[in-house]
Each structure stands twice: as C-alpha cells, then as structure tokens.
Amino acid sequence: MKLYYHPYSNNCRRVIAVIRHLGINVELQAVDFETGEHQSDAFLKLNPNGKVPVLEAGDFALSESNAIMAYLASEPDNDLWPKDNRRYDIMRWFNWEAAHFQCQAVGAVGYQRLVVPMFGGTSQRLCQETATFDAPGCPARKEAGLSRS
Numbered sequence: 001m002k003l004y005y006h007p008y009s010n011n012c013r014r015v016i017a018v019i020r021h022l023g024i025n026v027e028l029q030a031v032d033f034e035t036g037e038h039q040s041d042a043f044l045k046l047n048p049n050g051k052v053p054v055l056e057a058g059d060f061a062l063s064e065s066n067a068i069m070a071y072l073a074s075e076p077d078n079d080l081w082p083k084d085n086r087r088y089d090i091m092r093w094f095n096w097e098a099a100h101f102q103c104q105a106v107g108a109v110g111y112q113r114l115v116v117p118m119f120g121g122t123s124q125r126l127c128q129e130t131a132t133f134d135a136p137g138c139p140a141r142k143e144a145g146l147s148r149s
Helices: 010-022 041-046 065-074 086-118 139-143
Strands: 002-005 027-030 054-057 060-063
Touching: 002 010, 010 065, 041 054, 041 060, 054 065, 060 065, 065 086
Parallel strands: 002 027
Antiparallel strands: 002 054, 054 060
16 A cells, blocks of 8 residues: 655644554655645546545555545554444544534644745734634735735
C-alpha cells in the first residue's frame, strides 16, 4: 500500500498516526503542492478532487482521511475499528469532526495562519459571529483584502 500525503496536512497526520499505531507497512509518498503534483493527470486519477491523503492499495484508491482510517483499522484485529455496533459511534464522531470541528475550528485557524499571510494579510482576528471568515463584511476578511462585499 502507498499513502500520498503532505507533511503539513492534519488529515494526513491522523492517517499516518493510525498506520504507525497499527504497525502497518505502508509506503509514504509526499505530494509536492508547489509544483502542482496534486493537479497532475496521474494524481487526479487517484483522487479527482486533487487532495491528500489518498491511499493506494493495489488497483484500489481511497481518499478522505476518515474513510482511509476506517479501511486501515478494519483489516487487522484491533480495538480501533470494532466489529460490533461501536463502529457506528466512531463513524458518528468522524462525521461530527468533519462537519463541525474541522471546518469551523481547524479550518478557520488554518485559513488565518496560512492562507491570509500568503496573500499579504496580517489580520489575526476572526469574526465573532461565526468563528470563520464566511460572513460578508467580516472585518478580518476586509483587513486581509479578501472581502466579498
């Protein structure tokens, strides 16, 4: 198996943590975003979204960190992905994390710390109403030169 990843991606880090915890032999292949490797034809065949992580297992490719972790944990006998109904509780928390924590908390912080400075912005404020930059007229968006209004 081979995992396509980027070292700064939290989603990739969590998959690598599962790989290491389970002691699974997986080749790690860093994807170079600066050269656009994630938009190459070869990579887009693995994941048409052009995002990491992607797990390649023979002729099977799987994207999305939560799906990859469930796949990896389902093979060996372990307590990460139980064979009973507890796995659905894990899926519930996977979905909660993706819908609420990742987007609202981690996404806003990553946006503020990585994206805004890439475009010359210096704002360290978030919109208090939403904890994100999605609100039109958000002062932090305006300071970063990213206002939609």
